[in-house]
Amino acid sequence: MADLAYTPLSDIPQIVQELRDSFNAGLTKPLSYRKEQLKGLHNLIDENESLIREASFLDLHKHPQELVMGETGIGKQECVDAIKNLDKWAEPTYVKTGLINKMDEPHVRKEPLGMVLIIGAWNYPLNLLLAPAVGAIAAGNTVLMKPSEVAPHTAALLTKLLPKYLDHRSYRIINGAVEETTAILEHKFDHIFYTGSGNIGRIIMGAAAKQLTPVTLELGGKSPAFVSKDVEIDVAARRLTWGKFFNCGQTCIAPDYLIVERGIEEEFIKCMKAHLEEFYGAIAQDSRSYGRIVNRNHFHRLKKILDNTKGDIVIGGDTKEDDLYIAPTVVLNVQPGDSLMDAEIFGPILPIMVVNSLKEGVDYVNKGDQPLALYIFSNNRQVADSILDNTRSGGAVINDALVQFGISSLPFGGTGPSGIGNYHGQRSFDTFSHERSTIVKSLGMERLNTIRYPPYSDKKIGWIEWIMYDKIKYSANAANPGVDKEAKL
Missing domain, CATH: 3.40.605.10 (Aldehyde Dehydrogenase; Chain A, domain 1)
Structure with missing residues (x-):
């Protein structure tokens, strides 16, 4: 200390x-x-x-x-x-x-x-x-x-x-x-x-x-990452591995869990294993590039939710309390209600939910709070846009992770439970x-203000209406048949 x-x-x-x-x-x-x-x-x-x-x-x-x-x-x-x-x-x-x-x-x-x-x-x-x-x-x-x-x-x-x-x-x-x-x-x-x-x-x-x-x-919140079956699996796995385990997973916009279309999960995990070894060697604890959990309280919090998962630990799982070390860990076949899905993980543990369709994943995301970030990995821009159109989040990235934080011209912030405001x-x-709204007026040409002063008259009303706003009549909105044209206040 x-x-x-x-x-x-x-x-x-x-x-x-x-x-x-x-x-x-x-x-x-x-x-x-x-x-x-x-x-x-x-x-x-x-x-x-x-x-x-x-x-x-x-x-x-x-x-x-x-x-x-x-x-x-x-x-x-x-x-x-x-x-x-x-x-x-x-x-x-x-x-x-x-x-x-x-x-x-x-x-x-x-x-x-x-x-x-x-x-x-x-x-x-x-x-x-x-x-x-x-x-x-x-x-x-x-x-x-x-x-x-x-x-x-x-x-x-x-x-x-x-x-x-x-x-x-x-x-x-x-x-x-x-x-x-x-x-x-x-x-x-x-x-x-x-x-x-x-x-x-x-x-x-x-x-x-x-x-x-x-x-x-x-x-913060549980930021999801969608992985479409049409994606270039190796590239997606490499970028998500970096984004998740950067700073030992202790990042508010880290991918908190993956939603992977069925059929590519085994290949995806194989690629993640390869990239973890590329990044951190055979044992991440020996790597100077791999971080540690900030203190014992957070270490025990993470170990508890990992110990209670009903998913399959397919990568990592090793922990060393005296070094505040938790290995880069991937858990497959995680289901809603699992300990890893209760709250934001904020550590180097990555749950994977396998879904039959990305719409299934969209429905799951929309049942929870709006996340701070949302990631989509797909070669099909229409697929990505469809996910964006049907979800909410503070920010979003297509085909990468974390990079939005480093672009100062983009506003950064959450929505709903993931935050208020941006910077x-x-x-x-x-x-x-x-x-501060400010108006500077001249003290001259006072005669132009005469129509706003009492005594009021119909003539002045006419002039004021002509000056103040455009007189436009709009037709009824055909796209909104529920509006009663004859309705009165």
């Missing part, structure tokens, strides 16, 4: 108030200030790569390549994108108007929300804290960050580095667990951004509701901004 000092509860009110005071003083408003802070955040990651690698290995046994692909590379690019585009993102947007406001200047100002709270997650402890912070800083907010105590080495490192690169008056870290987080949530924020489990997300949302604070919740790129800026 790292020497992670929790923030004294007595310090929290003062930290929160100092951030509020900095925002109210206008410290974070200038775009030049925001850009300098974003450069500092970029340099924090760029100049401390070796320290970040060490902390990440101690927390998750994460290989530097997985760190670059899943955390540091994405984090630096988010900073670069924000610095390059901030002037454009922050400029007012002028809107079209009707005749009545033709001489005015209706526009939308992009303004910071105020003081915001970001609560990170342990599986990608750097990225899931700092990536949303990029948007919050770019939008001009002061930011309180709460790293996950489950990844203590990364949290301790960020706590040490942040004041060296960002203005201490505007950006702070508080460390702790349940007690400290509860104390933080007693305070009023202008936005709360949380990444983690649905159970904790409900607690966060309940606390925010007491203060009428808006939230962004990045949660990445400009969406991060928008998440932490208020769109």
